[in-house]
Amino acid sequence: MVEQWHSPPRWAESDLLVTVGNQDGVSKALDMLLDPEDFIVVPDPCYSDFLCMLTALAPQIVAVGVDDEGIRPDILKSSLEKAISSGSTGIPKALYLVPNSCNPTGTNMSEERRQEIYAIAQQYDLIILEDDPYFFLQFNEKLTINENVFKISNNRS
Numbered sequence: 001m002v003e004q005w006h007s008p009p010r011w012a013e014s015d016l017l018v019t020v021g022n023q024d025g026v027s028k029a030l031d032m033l034l035d036p037e038d039f040i041v042v043p044d045p046c047y048s049d050f051l052c053m054l055t056a057l058a059p060q061i062v063a064v065g066v067d068d069e070g071i072r073p074d075i076l077k078s079s080l081e082k083a084i085s086s087g088s089t090g091i092p093k094a095l096y097l098v099p100n101s102c103n104p105t106g107t108n109m110s111e112e113r114r115q116e117i118y119a120i121a122q123q124y125d126l127i128i129l130e131d132d133p134y135f136f137l138q139f140n141e142k143l144t145i146n147e148n149v150f151k152i153s154n155n156r157s
């Protein structure tokens with residue numbers, strides 16, 4: 001199913017971890033990704049339980065404003081520039097996104113927006129943590145497939 005829908009690069013060399021729900025998977029990914037004091041970028045507003053998960057890991061949080069297509073590329077870029085030019089150790093490591101039917105805003109990221117955010121993530125070496133529990137919860141006759149991180153990365157490699 002992952003291969004069919006997401007075509008991840010080098011899927012044959014990957015391991016699959018079965019978790020007891022989305023939240024468990026996201027929390028395990030955070031455990032692997034973040035050390036205390038690391039910086040992570042989140043949308044503002046952000047899924048509240050994700051913020052609860054972050055509390056345990058005590059990272060620095062960079063909150064980036066959203067519009068009706070999700071996280072705003074202009075604010076993301078200026079926040080990253082600010083973090084870098086402040087000379088602190090705080091260059092963000094990861095970016096958390098809920099691209100489809102975002103909780104709590106209900107927005108969907110357009111393909112163009114995804115491409116823009118992906119390009120910024122590449123430029124600043126940000127790992128994208130894509131939380132996509134609602135992709136299959138669509139009421140159209142056919143699922144509307146937006147470019148996800150894996151597809152964008154495949155198309156660019």
Ligand SMILES: Cc1ncc(COP(=O)(O)O)c(C=O)c1O
Pocket residue numbers: 020021022023024047098103131133
């Ligand atoms: C964005 C987001 N991620 C994760 C979850 C949790 O998913 P699960 O119940 O499968 O752990 C939710 C549930 O509300 C959610 O809205």
